[in-house]
Amino acid sequence: MTKKIGDKAILQDVTLQVPTGGFVAVLGPNGAGKTTLLKILSLLLPPSAGQVKIAGRPAEAADPSLRRQIGVISHSTLLYSHLSAAENLYFYGRLYDVGNLPLRIESVLEEVGLRYYFHDPVRTFSRGMQQRLAIARAILHEPALLFFDEPYTGLDQHAIEILNGVLRRLRDERRTIFLITHNFEQGLDLADRVVILRRGRVVFNEETASLRGADFKKLYLQKVEG
Numbered sequence: 001m002t003k004k005i006g007d008k009a010i011l012q013d014v015t016l017q018v019p020t021g022g023f024v025a026v027l028g029p030n031g032a033g034k035t036t037l038l039k040i041l042s043l044l045l046p047p048s049a050g051q052v053k054i055a056g057r058p059a060e061a062a063d064p065s066l067r068r069q070i071g072v073i074s075h076s077t078l079l080y081s082h083l084s085a086a087e088n089l090y091f092y093g094r095l096y097d098v099g100n101l102p103l104r105i106e107s108v109l110e111e112v113g114l115r116y117y118f119h120d121p122v123r124t125f126s127r128g129m130q131q132r133l134a135i136a137r138a139i140l141h142e143p144a145l146l147f148f149d150e151p152y153t154g155l156d157q158h159a160i161e162i163l164n165g166v167l168r169r170l171r172d173e174r175r176t177i178f179l180i181t182h183n184f185e186q187g188l189d190l191a192d193r194v195v196i197l198r199r200g201r202v203v204f205n206e207e208t209a210s211l212r213g214a215d216f217k218k219l220y221l222q223k224v225e226g
């Protein structure tokens, strides 16, 4: 798969295959193409050449049944600031046809520690609270495929623990997960595969099991500087 914007190549010859239930940590320096890759995989952006297949079938961005299987946390929180926490989740829940929505909303707000902010408008939320709500929104419809673009941004220590718990639960439920992070330890700890991007190319793609004990930081620096 390739992505060009204008005549600039953002991603070049990227080929990735991830089994159902796989957990991929995507690493790489600023500007390497990580966010672009996740946008393409989550069907928010079309590739210039090549295609994305989900469950063996070419993925059509317009297919609503496919959209329902995808959850995203991106650089922007995708929240409506004039709506309350609950209203935001109602909006997305209806969009995705979530069954038993009131209960489900209570449960995810509880999970991310925002139960007491149910009726508060999002514009009154701190950065970290908005990020917590973005996590709740991404998991609300229990998607099979999850894309997290630097989800730790702005989270306090307690919220980091909450997010790690959510990620472990999703992994144990055999959902397929892509996680962009600049935190190697967290990435290596959770993922079963590490992909490193450098200037739009995959320069490393290995199972984390094979990296046990290795000095990963050194390896990473070799890959992105070499």
Ligand SMILES: Nc1ncnc2c1ncn2[C@@H]1O[C@H](COP(=O)(O)OP(=O)(O)OP(=O)(O)O)[C@@H](O)[C@H]1O
Binding pocket: 005, 010, 028, 029, 030, 031, 032, 033, 034, 035, 036, 037
């Ligand atoms: N809409 C756009 N128009 C032009 N160039 C773009 C656009 N979006 C991204 N790029 C370029 O594509 C490259 C990859 O950007 P991308 O956001 O995917 O990087 P990233 O790996 O997510 O970086 P970061 O770690 O800073 O989030 C960058 O050089 C960026 O300038």
Ligand SMILES: [Mg+2]
Binding pocket: 034, 035, 036, 149
């Ligand atoms: Mg990015």
